[in-house]
Amino acid sequence: MKFRNFLALIIVAVFAFIIFQAFTIVPAAGEITINKFGQADLSNRTASRYINKNVNSDSKKVIYKESSNLESGSANIVTSVVANYRSFDTLGEITVLFLAAAGIAIVLNLEKSEKSRFAAKEASLILNTGIKIIFPLLLLAGAYIFIHGHLSPGGGFQGGAVIATAFLLKMLADYKFEIKEKSITLVESAAGIVFVGLGLYGLITRGSFLENFLATGTVGELFSGGTIAVIYTAIAFKVGAELTNIVKSLIEA
Amino acid sequence: MVNLTLIIAIPLLMSFTMPIFKMLNQKLPKVIALLTTAFNLLVLTANFSQIMDSAIIIELGGWQAPLAINLYVGPLALLAAFLINGSAFILSIYNLTQDYKFDDKFYLLFLMITAGASGMVMTGDLFNLFVFIEITSIAAYSLTAFAGRDSYEASFKYLVIGGIGSVFMLLGIGFTYSAVGSLNLAEIAASAGLINPLLLQITALLFLIGVGIEAELFPLNFWVPDLYTEAPTAVSGIMSGAVSAAGIYALARIFFTLFPAQSFLNYLLYLGAITLILGELIAYQQKNIKRMLAYSSLAQMGLIVAVISLGTEGAVRAGLFQLVNHSILKILLFISAGVLISAAGSKNIDDLAGLGSKKKTAAFGFTIAAMGILGVPFLNGFISKFMIISSSLNADQFLLTVLILLAAVIEIAYYLKVVQKLYFEDLKIEVKKTAVITIPVVLLTLMIFGLGIYPQLIADPLEKAAAELINNGSYIMTVLGGM
Amino acid sequence: MLNFLEEWSFFGGSILLILIGLYGVITRKNMIKILISLALMDTGVNLMLVALGYVKAANAPILNSVVQTNTAAFVDPIPQALVLTSIVIGTAVLGLGLALVIKIYDKFSTLDISKIRGLKW
């Protein structure tokens, strides 16, 4: 082992040790510290307000498929956090992905590569045929995931990723398969505009950016959650298009 | 009064639409970028008097203030947002004369770096701060790569260092959330006193590293010179004029409002002082003019951090004024240097000799900005230098004062070398055609003289911003008051 | 022993992941490996975030036909939402990094970062 690596190991180990110390703190009376593993105290956290859906309204018992017109209509509480309580973060998050897609496109296309890549050739019959079968199924699965984002685990990102995977497989199998750059761009832009547009509409009608302006329905129903489903659909299209775009750029580079 | 969310929302909308604008008309993206930044400035101006009265809190998504994400725009955030959007506006004017390949992507990234930095200074939520830092840095990674050639290397280095920074920051966020149970800055600040000291120490250090990378603190700043050297001029300008200002803001917010403790400020003080003197010493060595400006930026950042972390009101005010000046001056320096570089076809200082008689506007801009940084009377740098020395002596920091002045002398040495080369040496190279930068130079020069002769212009915002930073109680009260 | 493992495998494991990642970034010369190390660190932090919100024997924060009301014990949904964001950001950075690596490899014909020092001093 080289000396430099040894030194690095020591330093990093000391760092890890210091971080580890944070978990072993025994707090004095009145002090607060990190909760022990498995003993997270939700009652003191903002999370409890999200679970009880009483950020803006009074606390009341929420019952699956019964309670309706809650402040956030999603049965999946993580979804209500992602697409409702903290939707501003989510907007930022898809922006990050959007920027990365733009950045990747720039980096790979700015200067023509001097090296020749391996020549693409047709994939095997098995792969080709398999993907022909699996492609629509993947699209369907993706759609299911983002449409049911407020009811079950999943959501816009996951659905978008599955859709992008479908296109990735398609591109792997068929080297002649090409999606028009223009159409990807249009989907990407349109989905983004819809998301920001929803926010601005909320701002105009309700006075606050990204505020929910649709009825929230009954918890657990498919048509519930207000804007969540719309937002998730936009996200899914955007993420799907962006990831496809990234994959496309990387393949074509 | 116009809702301040628009400062982030409109650039977002515009950058999402930018590819479509490009399809409509080739020239549209640069115009849209200019209009958007101008719109942002208008929104800020419309809110000016209200914010000077009392800070504005914007609840996003209609959720009650401390419980979900909210924006907090006090005098300090307003000042920083003005800086950021003003820088972007000036650079957008400059960009009108530039031609970029993939200009839709360039302008959408440019708008997003502005919106990201504005978000950094306006947000009242810890994790949201992280998201905006990431938006800003990813836009910066991509924009850096726009120059091709060596810029990939610069971008990759920044990306890796930035990645490490974001890990540190996320760790800090996790610890804070687990202990406090909230991500709202005001709520964290309110219970910061209860946090176990060891945990507080570790968390604060994690944030120090995470945000220190954006604020260009030594020794986390070695990506800066590479980036400033290789990136296109407008990007160097926005990085040093706007993003580093946002970095300083985030640092100040965390160590004044969130975890106000003298020991952390002392760390910052020493780091800032080291950054200052090291930056100046290295800048003096440089043969490459952009690299020289980059190290000079580092040094200035160090100076600002050191002065602000003295923690007295006068010192904070001096540091903030220096921040404002630095943004104005560095942008002018970068765009003038950009024109000089393209006229000479080289970044080497020796090749710029004699350009003063050929590229008059650029050489004038460079000279005025250099003199501003060096603190010539009647220019804005003089006032801030006076305030800095005064406040650092007031805090009994004799050694720091001497160090600042020593650094100023080194600064004189290397800036004047360039100025002399520009005007008093014979032309050596063939001068190439370059962009016209009269409008930005005139605007920035007016600002330099305006702030130098009548600094009262921003006395009130500075005073309120400093007061806001010093007293974190008012921040907490404003956000949590409704509870 | 089992108790200890249960208590520390998440925190300890995530710290270990961060340690490995950091060590990789500092010592590896291959740019791809550096990016992998970054991804490892990201994973470590994400794991830690989720672990910080874990409540023993509680449900996933989703109301369904089994967990009918919100009076039941749930794990903390906020870290999960944060992790979702942080994963996407990590992916974005990773993708951009890989694109840069492709271009750098084009230019220098090497993946060894210690040989790519066109920018220094």
Added chain:
Amino acid sequence: MLTNYIFIPIAAAFIAYILNKRNRKAGAVITALVSAYLLLSLTALYGRWDITQSFNLSLMGYKIDFLLAVNPLSWLFAVMTAAISILIALFSINSQENFKFSSVFNLNFLIIIGSMIGIVFARDFLTLFIFWELMTWTSFYLISAGKKKMAGRAAYRYIILSAGAAYAFLMAAIFIFQQTGSFAFDSAAEFLVANSPAQSIMLLLVISLPFIVKAGIFPLHIWVKDAHGNAPKEFSPFLSGMMLKIGIYGMIVVFYQLSFFKIIENTIAYRGLPLLSYLFALLGAVTIITGTILAIRQEDMKKLVAYSSISQMGYIIIGIAIATPLGFSGSMLHLMNHLIFKSTIFLALAAVIYRTGTTKMYEMGGLIFRMPLTFAAYLTAIIALAGIPPTNGFISKWVIYQALIEKGYLFLAIAAFFGSIASFMYVFKPLSTVFLGQLKPQHQNIKEVPLLMKIPMLILILVIVLFGVFPGIQMNIINQISGYLGIETVNYTLYSIQGANGAWNSLLIFNIFSAGFIIALLLFSFAKKSKLVGLLDTYSSGEYITDAESYHYAYQYYRPFDRLFDNLAAKSLTDFYETLTKNLVRSGEGLRRALAAGKLQNYALYSVLLFVILAAVGWII
């Protein structure tokens, strides 16, 4: 309004700059007009020592008063500035025809005039500092505009030394401001007297740093030679004549108005003089000696005169430092006289440069026949510089000698005498090599300078003789200054000054000299004339002489004398400063190579290392 005196030149500067772009002569004409206006309106100000003006400003939470006032001391300096500016501006109307930077010259020159008046009218540190910086910066550009490549380096050294000193000044001033709440000199003096002497002395020494630099006093004199030698030829007279003096003005302010002398009154003394004052006098003496020796070695006429300026500054410092009435009056006299004869010398040299285009003395010779008026001006001025009656230079030196002998400062007196005698050596060198000797073939067709350039030289010759005969004119204002500063006055009449060991009567001496001159003139007119023969018409052991130049001995004129000081001169102070900066640079270089080596992995390591170190620091504390 005192501000008029400051801001009219500064405003005119920009007008001059713009107009000069259209017409090469416009700038100099405007400069001359503005200076004339200043001189006229300043004369109207004479005797009205009660005029003050102040501005209150609440700047960023600091309450600041800007104070301006006029007193005899500042009035004298303002008048000197305006007067010399008129002459230089007149001179430069013609001489700047081919000057590339003539617009820049006039812009900066007018700003300098305004800021110098600002400096002398300032009654508080901040006003002083602002105008001081303005003057420093503009003169930096002026020096840079010099013709040679060395001008840039010289300006560079100048600005770095000046700026470093000025920042130190600012720091001390702000320190005082924080104690007293005001920048005004009066309250500062009160504070300094009441404060602990050690701290006050430290503060005042720091405050005097920029003045020491500007006055070119050893050991901060290294910028003077190159700056004066390489500045544009029209600026050298101002630089040497006036800007060195503004340093002296600052010293007087520190010594008297900020009560430096009062504070050190009771410290250890040598022959009744506090040791610190003696130290300053000693610095003056060292300055005289080094300046003189280095001047003798110079081959470049402008650099030679520059070193002579350094050594003349030494006299002024000695006189002020010993703080006797005679010493002070002598210094003030010498200050005025040095301005007059040094400007004359520089203008004469500028005329020579204007015609020949070179400053190397061994490239010239025999110009006396081609440029008689220039020669006359130069001759008169060097007679004054060497201190020969009946010129003004003698009187001021005489008064200083009187002061030194009165108190019995042996070493200082020796240095002063050495400087006076040796100055003869160096001023004779240009006289002999430039004006006398053989005319170089390439200078055969040279003509005398145009009328507008002659006028300033003529005026200066007259003034030299005038003050040589009637020093009472100068003593009038000097005694007013002494009275203002609280120094005893010296008895004088229009043409005599009362020294310690007797009185000087210049009228008598002038009459004697005139008589001698007339006798000599008579002898010269009636006695047998020498015959003019051609240079090559001579006998030399059968060899034919073909090369006239080898008969003109101009290079390394004082070689045997130089050899005495070769060792001393080799250890130049400039080298010391250069080694210092080189080491500083090298340390930066080392850091740069070690830290920013382009290794990404190291950069990553730094971040972890910083965390670990800060955590360790936190642990220990």
